[in-house]
Amino acid sequence: MNPEAAIVIVGAGFAGLCMAIELKQAGIDAFTIYEANAEVGGTWRDNVYPGCACDIPSHLYSFSFELKSNWSRTFSPRAEIQEYLVECATKYDLYSQIVFNTEIRAARFDEARGLWTLHTADGEAIMARAVVLGVGGLSRPRIPEFEGLQSFGGQSFHSARWNHDVDLRGKRVAVVGTGASAIQIVPAIADEVEQLSVFQRTPPWVVPRMDRAYSGLEKRLFAGIPGLQRAYRSAIYWFQESRAIGFLGEQRMMDLFEWFARRYIERAIDDLELRARVTPDYTIGCKRILVSDDYYPALARPNVELVAESVVRFTPDGLVASDGVEHALDVVIFATGFRVTDFLAYFEVIGRDGRNLNAQWQGGAEAYYGVAVTGFPNLFMLVGPNTGLGHNSIVFMIESQARLVRQAIEAMQSAGASSIEVRPGVQRDFNEAVQQRSQKTVWQSGCQSWYLEDSGKNTTLWPGYTFEYWLRTRKLRGHDFRLNWERDEAG
Ligand code: N01
Numbered sequence: 203m204n205p206e207a208a209i210v211i212v213g214a215g216f217a218g219l220c221m222a223i224e225l226k227q228a229g230i231d232a233f234t235i236y237e238a239n240a241e242v243g244g245t246w247r248d249n250v251y252p253g254c255a256c257d258i259p260s261h262l263y264s265f266s267f268e269l270k271s272n273w274s275r276t277f278s279p280r281a282e283i284q285e286y287l288v289e290c291a292t293k294y295d296l297y298s299q300i301v302f303n304t305e306i307r308a309a310r311f312d313e314a315r316g317l318w319t320l321h322t323a324d325g326e327a328i329m330a331r332a333v334v335l336g337v338g339g340l341s342r343p344r345i346p347e348f349e350g351l352q353s354f355g356g357q358s359f360h361s362a363r364w365n366h367d368v369d370l371r372g373k374r375v376a377v378v379g380t381g382a383s384a385i386q387i388v389p390a391i392a393d394e395v396e397q398l399s400v401f402q403r404t405p406p407w408v409v410p411r412m413d414r415a416y417s418g419l420e421k422r423l424f425a426g427i428p429g430l431q432r433a434y435r436s437a438i439y440w441f442q443e444s445r446a447i448g449f450l451g452e453q454r455m456m457d458l459f460e461w462f463a464r465r466y467i468e469r470a471i472d473d474l475e476l477r478a479r480v481t482p483d484y485t486i487g488c489k490r491i492l493v494s495d496d497y498y499p500a501l502a503r504p505n506v507e508l509v510a511e512s513v514v515r516f517t518p519d520g521l522v523a524s525d526g527v528e529h530a531l532d533v534v535i536f537a538t539g540f541r542v543t544d545f546l547a548y549f550e551v552i553g554r555d556g557r558n559l560n561a562q563w564q565g566g567a568e569a570y571y572g573v574a575v576t577g578f579p580n581l582f583m584l585v586g587p588n589t590g591l592g593h594n595s596i597v598f599m600i601e602s603q604a605r606l607v608r609q610a611i612e613a614m615q616s617a618g619a620s621s622i623e624v625r626p627g628v629q630r631d632f633n634e635a636v637q638q639r640s641q642k643t644v645w646q647s648g649c650q651s652w653y654l655e656d657s658g659k660n661t662t663l664w665p666g667y668t669f670e671y672w673l674r675t676r677k678l679r680g681h682d683f684r685l686n687w688e689r690d691e692a693g
Contacts (some may be wrong), residue, residue, distance in 0.1 A: 208232035209611065210320060210330035212306045214296075215244020217336030217584035217600045219287060220265065223294045224604040227267075230611065235296065236320075236328070238305035242291045245340050246284045249383070251364045251535075253390030254280035257382060257411070257493045261431065262438040262595045265290065269431050271424035277413045277493075308550035309333055311579065316620030316688030318580065331620075332580040332611055335546070339585055339662070342541040342548065349515035356520070358534040361387060372396045373532040376521065378513055380406055382492055384537035388506070389496035398506045399529050401513055401521075404650070405479065407463045407486045411493040442594040446667050449487050449593050451642040460486040470498035479510040488649035490592055542590075542652045542662060553578035554623075566659045568633045570624040570682065571675055573603050574610070579621035579686055582607040588636050589671070590662045592645060592653070598668050602675045609678035619685035628682045640665040 209225065211218045214237040225233050241247050256263050260278040264270055268290055274282060291297055305323040312319060320328040343360040345351075351358070359365040361383040375395045377384050380402040392398055416424075424431040448455030463486055471477045480501065501508050511523035520531035541547070551559035554577045562577070569575045572589030573582050584603045591599060614622040640646055640660040645653045653662045664671055 208331045209234075209334065210306075210318070210328060210332070211235040211334045211336055212320075213237060213244060213336035213338060213341075214242040214291070214300055215246070215336060215338050215341075216287065216597055217244070217338065217604075218242075218334075219291055219294075219296065219336075220597075220600050221334050221336055221584060221604045221607060222296050222299065223265075223267070223290070224601075224608045225611075226294060226296075228608055228612065230608070233299060235300040236304045236306050236322070237300055237302050238323075240302050241288070242296075242300065243284045243287045244336075244338050245362075246280055246287060248341070249280060249362050249364075250366075251361045251383065251387050251390075253386035253388075254383075255386060255413075256280075256283060258442070258595045259438045261435045262442065263597055265597060266435075266601060268293070269435065271431055272421045273416060275413055275415050277411055306549070308552075309581065310550075310552040311554060311581070313554055313688060316579070316686060332582065332614075334582045334584065334607055335549075335586075336584045337546075337549070339542050339590060340540045343536075344539050344541045345536045346513075346538055348513055348521075351516045353518050354516040354521075354531075354534065355518040356532045356534065358536065361535060361537040362540070368533055370395050370533060374520075374530060375399070375533045375535065376401060376529065376531050377535045377537055379537035379539065380404070381537060381539055382490060383539075385492050385494045385497040387535060387537055389494070389500035392500045392503050392506050396505065398503075399531070400501065400506065400508050401523065402479070402508055402510050403512050404484075404489070405482045405510070406489060406492045407460070407482050408466065408480075408492045408494055408497055409459075409463050410466055411495045413495055439594070439598070443668060445593045449644050450639075450665065450667075451644070456485060456487055456644055459491070463491075467498070471502055473502065476501060476508060479508055484649040485644055485647045487592065487644040488647050489651040489653075539652055551578065551581065553581065566655045566657065566661045568629065568661070570629045570632055571603070571606065571671070572599075572664075573606055573675075574624040574629075574683075576624050576626040576629045579623040580614070582610065587661050588633075589664050590653070591668065592663055594668050599664065599671060602672045606675045606678060610683065613678055613680060613683070614685060617685050618687075620688045621686045622683050623686060624682060625684050636660075636665060 211221050214235050218235050222235055255277050259276050260273040306320050307323050308321040310319050318330045318333050343362045345360055357368050370391055371394050373395055374397045376399045377388055378401045388400055467477055509523055511525050514522045514524050520529045522528045547560055557577050567587035569587045572586035584600055589599050610622050643665050655661055
């Protein structure tokens, strides 16, 4: 038991680290981060697949308070982002406050004492006044339950659990899925494998990434000219943000995006049949728009085949696609995404009156600006429901959320209260507005995506501009919350 831990942060990825720095900068030092793995970094530590890089420009995909002038490329490779996070944790002296290799599995609120008890996978109990979950939406790989998968005699693994012991050279390899991960993996492994079959259920819209290395001069200018880097970052932010005009309902802008993406297909692919196979039949932006300079060229290679069929079942020698053709394979890579919409399904959270967060979220997750849920005092989330983005940097949202959570904790502390909790009516009104606004967005224009519940409800994305989110969360609205004065008899 760790009686010192007044605040427990779960997870040491971008979100958990940001929360810790926010608290520290405000003079709140009584926190401990629990991290299931042996290093910080979250998704950037886990996704070690070949070609992994960020699809948001690095000068924006970083903390606003910790700019880095020497990013190597416009879209940084994974290792550089991971290094950046390690540097941040070191600079802000967080390592001494992180307990590694400790997975938190459950959290239970003790009303009488106004305290949370967290349970680790090893059966340890940890007391906390407040809990901040920074567990990320993209941390739990999803491999569909394909018939016969157990019988497959080759090797298989998920993109986020890359098996470096498997040598792909000279092998017949399948990549299942054509999402953001797959389109980075395919070009990265195409020249080393003998045969690569890419199984596409739904084609993604892809636009050029226009990635390039920064020159030495640019890096020196960023480092040397005051304000230049910040101005550059702002320009990237507003460029990204301007796209939201289309995503939020301006059809003419989406038509322009689509025209641009169709032109790119024509320029990148000569084979008319392949062009037809990669061209989506749904509105651009409904699923995440992917950025790549090398995916289409990789598909045109002689040893790469784009199979525009679903996977029906596996056999000992390979898999059978929906057209009945059997593909003989040595290795299968599942780039089939993550369990996103079931949020904390793997994590038991019991709040006031014994209410179970997962049960409460059966009809779709809901929170207040993604950070707090009524009935769960002093429990906060980062990148919670309806705070994901389809168009801009999630780090921007994380910073806004960490600021809001810090203010909620401060409000509780300065009032001498034992907990703070969002009012039920406020949460309900907020979610009604979110769902109403979602109706007009491109994400609800009729495709199937991980952004939506099976019912079609948007529980993942913020259906607005990110500057609106920033403005509305910049200052805690005290009347949206209720303070409680349960007493901690144990001290
Ligand atoms: O996963 P996805 P991802 N049979 O869910 C297919 C972030 N990210 O790992 O479209 C056959 O997007 C599925 O097909 P369909 C980013 O936020 C960021 O690629 O459902 N196929 C789809 O093609 C991203 O959005 C970066 O028909 C099946 C694919 O698998 C998120 O991570 C890089 C199937 C899954 O695509 C997830 O991306 C990488 C089945 N049964 C990822 N089930 C950056 O650069 C699913 N599929 C920052």
